[in-house]
Amino acid sequence: MDTHLHAHHDEVIGIKADAAARTHVSVERRQAMVREAAVDPNGFWGKEANRISWMVKPSKIKNTSFHDDVQIKWFEDGILNASVSCLDRHLEEGRGDRVAILWEGDDPSMDERVTYRELYNRVCRLGSAMRRLGIGKGDVVTIYMPMIVDAAVAMLACARIGAIHSVVFGGFSPDSLASRIQDGNSVALITADEGRRGGRSVPLKANADQALLECPTVKHVIVARNTDAPVNMHPGRDHWWATLARHADPVCQPEPMNAEDPMFILYTSGSTGKPKGVLHTTGGYMVWASFTHEVVFDYRPGEIYWCTADVGWVTGHTYIVYGPLANGATTLMFEGVPSYPDNSRFWQVVDKHQVNIFYTAPTAIRALMREGEKPVKRWRRDSLRLLGSVGEPINPEAWLWYYRVVGEERCPVVDTWWQTETGGILISPLPGSVAQKPGSATLPLPGVKPALVDNDGKLLEGATEGNLVITDSWPGQMRTVFGDHERFIQTYFSTFKGMYFTGDGARRDEDGYYWITGRVDDVINVAGHRMGTAEVESALVAHPKVAEAAVVGMPHEIKGQGIYCYVTLNAGEEPSDALLAELRNWVRREIGPIATPDAIQWAPGLPKTRSGKIMRRILRKIAANELDGLGDTSTLADPAVVDDLVANRVM
Numbered sequence: 116m117d118t119h120l121h122a123h124h125d126e127v128i129g130i131k132a133d134a135a136a137r138t139h140v141s142v143e144r145r146q147a148m149v150r151e152a153a154v155d156p157n158g159f160w161g162k163e164a165n166r167i168s169w170m171v172k173p174s175k176i177k178n179t180s181f182h183d184d185v186q187i188k189w190f191e192d193g194i195l196n197a198s199v200s201c202l203d204r205h206l207e208e209g210r211g212d213r214v215a216i217l218w219e220g221d222d223p224s225m226d227e228r229v230t231y232r233e234l235y236n237r238v239c240r241l242g243s244a245m246r247r248l249g250i251g252k253g254d255v256v257t258i259y260m261p262m263i264v265d266a267a268v269a270m271l272a273c274a275r276i277g278a279i280h281s282v283v284f285g286g287f288s289p290d291s292l293a294s295r296i297q298d299g300n301s302v303a304l305i306t307a308d309e310g311r312r313g314g315r316s317v318p319l320k321a322n323a324d325q326a327l328l329e330c331p332t333v334k335h336v337i338v339a340r341n342t343d344a345p346v347n348m349h350p351g352r353d354h355w356w357a358t359l360a361r362h363a364d365p366v367c368q369p370e371p372m373n374a375e376d377p378m379f380i381l382y383t384s385g386s387t388g389k390p391k392g393v394l395h396t397t398g399g400y401m402v403w404a405s406f407t408h409e410v411v412f413d414y415r416p417g418e419i420y421w422c423t424a425d426v427g428w429v430t431g432h433t434y435i436v437y438g439p440l441a442n443g444a445t446t447l448m449f450e451g452v453p454s455y456p457d458n459s460r461f462w463q464v465v466d467k468h469q470v471n472i473f474y475t476a477p478t479a480i481r482a483l484m485r486e487g488e489k490p491v492k493r494w495r496r497d498s499l500r501l502l503g504s505v506g507e508p509i510n511p512e513a514w515l516w517y518y519r520v521v522g523e524e525r526c527p528v529v530d531t532w533w534q535t536e537t538g539g540i541l542i543s544p545l546p547g548s549v550a551q552k553p554g555s556a557t558l559p560l561p562g563v564k565p566a567l568v569d570n571d572g573k574l575l576e577g578a579t580e581g582n583l584v585i586t587d588s589w590p591g592q593m594r595t596v597f598g599d600h601e602r603f604i605q606t607y608f609s610t611f612k613g614m615y616f617t618g619d620g621a622r623r624d625e626d627g628y629y630w631i632t633g634r635v636d637d638v639i640n641v642a643g644h645r646m647g648t649a650e651v652e653s654a655l656v657a658h659p660k661v662a663e664a665a666v667v668g669m670p671h672e673i674k675g676q677g678i679y680c681y682v683t684l685n686a687g688e689e690p691s692d693a694l695l696a697e698l699r700n701w702v703r704r705e706i707g708p709i710a711t712p713d714a715i716q717w718a719p720g721l722p723k724t725r726s727g728k729i730m731r732r733i734l735r736k737i738a739a740n741e742l743d744g745l746g747d748t749s750t751l752a753d754p755a756v757v758d759d760l761v762a763n764r765v766m
């Protein structure tokens with residue numbers, strides 16, 4: 116990764132008096148929470164469980180072990196339905212007319228306000244309709260949607276009837292969609308005619324039709340009308356959402372779910388080619404979503420909260436849908452991109468909807484920073500009081516720009532570290548009670564026990580650097596890899612015995628602050644999108660002219676990391692610019708636009724050990740143009756290939 120991402124930065128931005136005055140987690144309260152969660156987790160989380168609605172309150176709180184078989188159970192005798200905490204409860208408590216979802220279209224002239232009551236009605240109708248189709252508790256339903264209100268309705272309707280949703284990002288290709296549907300054995304798919312982003316349309320239904328050719332388990336497809344583009348409807352299988360909803364029972368009883376019943380699957384990349392179905396259960400996830408959304412964003416009733424993520428990622432699940440809705444917040448859902456119609460869009464939307472809390476990714480901040488201050492200053496932004504960052508390390512320069520230019524030094528910045536697997540934020544400042552250091556995610560939340568270990572698993576003390584592990588369970592933790600518990604144990608609990616391994620490296624400073632340095636495995640983070648290099652490699656070798664491929668991350672100014680590919684062609688094939696363009700398009704088609712290679716280098720050979728293992732360390736260095744530190748290449752089968760790669764590196 117780029118060295119500027121790791122620049123040590125000694126500046127400490129104190130706890131702003133203003134923020135401290137308004138925040139409800141004071142320094143003292145935070146300390147008390149940290150202490151209580153450590154000393155008496157059952158007492159602490161038993162109390163926090165009351166923040167959501169239960170049909171039967173749990174009497175057993177924590178029952179977890181990271182050893183041997185790995186057992187993670189929270190609130191195990193509790194019964195609940197996640198949609199009740201997000202909907203019914205607010206209606207019963209007089210919040211029915213509050214805006215739940217504030218939708219802002221890709222087209223700046225389009226928006227929609229959906230109250231809690233309207234959301235409840237839409238969810239119930241879809242839930243009833245799905246039940247009528249025979250979909251129920253434990254069935255997996257894939258959701259492949261644009262960023263429209265119906266995406267959240269679909270998720271909540273699944274939760275209401277006990278179906279397990281598996282949201283697939285709308286930017287994924289038909290192949291990527293198909294493999295996720297197959298892995299989950301989904302019985303139904305919810306999609307839309309088209310999506311819209313940055314003025315362009317995304318043919319979701321057409322992609323889905325192509326994917327479904329290979330997905331015999333899917334019996335029903337529910338299609339939302341969004342752009343009104345013509346689509347093919349497959350008789351008997353495909354249903355218009357609106358038609359189903361019109362005939363559906365407006366009453367939809369929430370399915371009673373055990374706290375440990377599965378709530379959703381979300382696929383994420385690991386070191387191997389096949390994405391893992393991260394499985395979250397109901398009780399612990401909901402408590403964690405609600406707790407972290409409130410304490411990290413210091414959420415106050417009546418405030419407008421905006422997380423710019425997509426519901427296709429975990430950030431969208433926890434911090435657009437479940438966390439904010441559980442807390443009765445008004446959550447802004449944005450269909451578009453920061454650069455359309457122009458680079459001031461974020462700030463124009465902040466003013467238009469008087470946004471108080473704004474949560475985005477470092478890649479967006481860096482892209483906007485490059486455009487200078489003018490597009491920011493065109494808008495007032497005086498409603499903002501808190502800024503958040505997520506998805507990748509934020510370099511101090513970008514942090515400071517966000518803090519000074521966007522927030523005018525008035526808004527605390529919460530740099531939130533977490534993962535799909537963790538369900539919600541684990542390391543972050545609590546505004547008003549933790550002094551900020553630009554570039555550091557700072558300290559663990561109450562109940563979270565991070566540690567650093569060396570490569571042998573030895574715990575490291577004090578100011579140091581190492582592999583980031585978590586030594587005890589928290590309620591929002593994933594429970595298994597869908598359909599493959601062995602892989603769950605292998606991936607997360609076998610590298611370091613008895614500890615959850617995050618796959619990240621981190622530094623800890625003298626104040627105990629964590630500075631995440633990035634992945635230590637073969638996962639790269641491209642513009643905040645997590646990607647397995649093995650996935651891109653298998654897409655490349657699927658091309659008939661490619662013999663072999665190795666993919667590594669390279670430093671990228673805006674995206675954090677870019678995708679650098681070394682490609683060996685089959686004997687007799689000649690490199691050409693046309694083939695280069697063809698391979699780029701090939702990967703886009705196989706995985707999706709987010710996987711588009713930034714650089715492709717023709718490699719007559721790859722550096723391998725005598726036993727045939729590719730030396731990725733060397734490939735990463737060449738891609739990063741760090742040619743002095745290539746290290747010992749004498750163990751390579753053919754050291755000359757390195758000279759060739761160095762001489763012909765691209766970009």
Ligand code: PRX
Binds near residue numbers: 505530644
């Ligand atoms: O490497 C870390 C990075 O993103 C990874 C998790 O990616 P994903 O499961 O897609 O979830 C992204 C949204 C939570 C982590 O292993 N990451 C996430 N947040 C941060 C981060 N790296 C540094 N600082 C962060 N705040």
